[in-house]
Amino acid sequence: MLARGLLHAPHHKRIGRCLVHSLRTYEHDPRWPGWQVVIGLEVHAQIKSRAKLFSDSWTSELGEPSNTHVTPYDAAFPGTLPHLNPTCVDLGLRTALALDANIQPRSSFDRKHYFYADLPAGYQITQRYAPLARDGKLDLPQSNVSVRIEQIQLEQVDPLSHLYPQPLTLSQQDTAKSTFDPRRRLSSIDLNRAGTGLMEIVSRPDMRNPEEAGEYVRTLQALLRSIGSSDGNMEQGSLRCDVNVSVNRPGEALGTRCEIKNLNSVRFMIVAIICEVHRHLALLSEGRPVPQETRGFNENTGETFKLRSKEDAPDYRYMPDPNLPPLLLDQNYIEQIRQSMPELPHQIRARLQRQGLSQRDTDVLMAVDSGREVGYDGELGQGATAYFDALARDRDPKEVVNWDLRKDAAQVYARPSTSERPDRLAQELSLTAMQDEPDFLGELCKEAITKLPEEAEAVRQGNTKVLNKLVGSVMKSSRGRADAQAVRSKLQEVLLPNASS
Ligand SMILES: Nc1ncnc2c1ncn2[C@@H]1O[C@H](COP(=O)(O)OP(=O)(O)OP(=O)(O)O)[C@@H](O)[C@H]1O
Ligand SMILES: [Mg+2]
Ligand SMILES: [Mg+2]
Numbered sequence: 001m002l003a004r005g006l007l008h009a010p011h012h013k014r015i016g017r018c019l020v021h022s023l024r025t026y027e028h029d030p031r032w033p034g035w036q037v038v039i040g041l042e043v044h045a046q047i048k049s050r051a052k053l054f055s056d057s058w059t060s061e062l063g064e065p066s067n068t069h070v071t072p073y074d075a076a077f078p079g080t081l082p083h084l085n086p087t088c089v090d091l092g093l094r095t096a097l098a099l100d101a102n103i104q105p106r107s108s109f110d111r112k113h114y115f116y117a118d119l120p121a122g123y124q125i126t127q128r129y130a131p132l133a134r135d136g137k138l139d140l141p142q143s144n145v146s147v148r149i150e151q152i153q154l155e156q157v158d159p160l161s162h163l164y165p166q167p168l169t170l171s172q173q174d175t176a177k178s179t180f181d182p183r184r185r186l187s188s189i190d191l192n193r194a195g196t197g198l199m200e201i202v203s204r205p206d207m208r209n210p211e212e213a214g215e216y217v218r219t220l221q222a223l224l225r226s227i228g229s230s231d232g233n234m235e236q237g238s239l240r241c242d243v244n245v246s247v248n249r250p251g252e253a254l255g256t257r258c259e260i261k262n263l264n265s266v267r268f269m270i271v272a273i274i275c276e277v278h279r280h281l282a283l284l285s286e287g288r289p290v291p292q293e294t295r296g297f298n299e300n301t302g303e304t305f306k307l308r309s310k311e312d313a314p315d316y317r318y319m320p321d322p323n324l325p326p327l328l329l330d331q332n333y334i335e336q337i338r339q340s341m342p343e344l345p346h347q348i349r350a351r352l353q354r355q356g357l358s359q360r361d362t363d364v365l366m367a368v369d370s371g372r373e374v375g376y377d378g379e380l381g382q383g384a385t386a387y388f389d390a391l392a393r394d395r396d397p398k399e400v401v402n403w404d405l406r407k408d409a410a411q412v413y414a415r416p417s418t419s420e421r422p423d424r425l426a427q428e429l430s431l432t433a434m435q436d437e438p439d440f441l442g443e444l445c446k447e448a449i450t451k452l453p454e455e456a457e458a459v460r461q462g463n464t465k466v467l468n469k470l471v472g473s474v475m476k477s478s479r480g481r482a483d484a485q486a487v488r489s490k491l492q493e494v495l496l497p498n499a500s501s
Helices: 002-007 009-021 086-098 170-175 210-227 266-285 331-339 345-354 359-369 383-392 397-405 409-414 422-428 438-451 453-460 464-477 484-495
Strands: 036-046 110-113 123-126 133-140 145-156 178-181 186-189 197-203 239-248 258-263 293-298 303-309
Touching: 036 210, 036 266, 086 133, 086 145, 086 197, 086 210, 086 331, 133 210, 145 210, 210 239, 210 266, 210 345, 239 266, 258 266, 258 303, 266 293, 266 303, 345 359, 438 453, 438 464, 438 484, 453 464, 453 484, 464 484
Parallel strands: 258 293
Antiparallel strands: 036 197, 036 239, 110 123, 123 145, 133 145, 145 197, 178 186, 239 258, 293 303
16 A cells, blocks of 8 residues: 555655755754754635635625625525635636646535534535645745645635634734624624635745744735735735744654644734744753644733643534535646736746846835735735836836835835836825834824823833733734834833933
8 A cells, every 4th residue: 555655646746855855954043052943834815806715795895894795605594505606716726826736636625613603504614635736835035945835725714713712813803703792791793704715825844933934924925916816914814824833853853833823914923933932942941741732822912822732622523515516627727727827926036137136126126016015905916016117118127226216115116006207106105114104103102001001100110021012012003014123112212211221
C-alpha cells in the first residue's frame, strides 16, 4: 500500500517538497535565542461575489438593516435546497491559479456541525476532505521565503458565536450577528451574513517569525485584491486569520501548536504571535509541556487566552452534504479562467524592475496598490501601477516615478480617478497616514482617556502597565492604522507631562 502511495505523483511531489523545505536552516532571533518559532496560517477571505455561496440572496454590507439579505434557504427552512453560485467557483479558481495550486478536477462539500442560534441549519458547508485546490505556494518578496499552501477550500461563513465568551472585536460587533438584551432577556439574530461565501486558504507551517506571518497576510491580501477574488478588508471582517504557533529546539521535531482564532489586523496578529511564543517558552522553562489549545486574542491587553483545549474540542461530526453533488471541473473551463487572469503582483514587480525602477520605488507603488500604505478600505485594484503605466507610456519611467513619489504617492494613487494631475490631486486629498497627523492621534488619545478614566488615573499615579490598555483602546478606535509606538508616546506625553521619556 505504502509503496503504491509513494509512486502516486501528488504524494511523491509532496514528499519531495517537504525534504527541500526542511533544509531551511535555523535563524537566530534575539527575541528567543536557541528556539525556533513555527507558524502556519488559516486565512478566511470573503469571496467578492454579490450573491451568497448557495443562495440568490445578496451579501450584505456592514451596517445594513438586520435580516434584509435572507432567503428561506439562508434561514434553513425545511425543504429548501442549496445551489452553488458559479461566480464563487470562478473566483476560487482564480485564487487557486494565482497561488500556483493544483485545481482538483473533483471536489466535494461537507457539513461541519455547530449549535448556535446564528447558524440555523446547525451546520456550515465546507470542503474539508476534498478541497477545490491543493499544493500551492506564495512567495514573500521581502523575506525571500516561499510558503507552501496546503489547500484552498470554498465554505460558508462560520458562526462567530463559537468564539464566545471573549471580548468582541470591532468587526464582530459590527456584524451584529446575535445580540442579547439582558433587561428584556431577548436574543436578536441577524442572518444577513449567514451563507456568505468564503475561501479558506491553509498554509503549511512554513513561517519562522511573526514578521514573515505579517508579510504573508499582506502579500496574500494584495494578490486577492489584484485578481478581484476578495476585498481582503481586515477591519471589516472580509479577511480573518487563524494563526497556529509552536516552538521547538532547532533540529528537533516541531512543537505542539496552539491556534489563535479570528485575528483581524496584521499588527494584532504580530502581537498575538509574540505573546504566544513567550507563553510557550515560559511553560517549557518551568518544565511543563505546551498543551494543544484553541485560543483567543484580547486586543485590550495584547494577550492570548484559552478558549478550549484539545480534549474539549467540539466534535464537528463531518459528513458529506447529501444535497450537493461533487463539483466536477472540466479542463477547458479551467483553461478559460487561466486565459482571463490579469498580471499578478509578482509579475508586475518584475516588469517594473525591468523598466528600470529601483526595488524601493517598486515597493512603494506595489504597496499603494495593495492598499496598505494608506489603510485604504475601499476597492483598489491595480490603480497605482495602472496609473504609472499610463503616465510612463510616453515618458521615462524613472522620471515619472520620481515626480510622483515625491508627492506622497500613497495619497495620489489611492484616488481612483486617473484623469487629474498627481500634484493637483495631492493638494486636494487629505487622507494622510495617521502617524503623520499628531493632532488626530492626540484626539484619539484624549477620547481613550475619557473612555477609561480609572486606567488613565492609574497611569498618572505611576502604574505604567495599565498604559497598554489605553494603547489598545486607541489602536482599536484607529482600526489598527495608528502606530502603537507613536500612540504610547502620545499617551505618555498627555498623562505624564513631567516624565522625561
Ligand atoms: N507544529 C506546528 N506549528 C505551527 N503551525 C502548525 C503546526 N502544525 C500544523 N500547523 C498549521 O496548522 C494549520 C492547521 O489547519 P487546518 O485547517 O488543517 O486544521 P485545524 O486547525 O485542525 O482545523 P480547523 O479548520 O477546524 O481550525 C495549518 O495552517 C498548518 O500549517
Ligand atoms: Mg482550518
Ligand atoms: Mg484551524
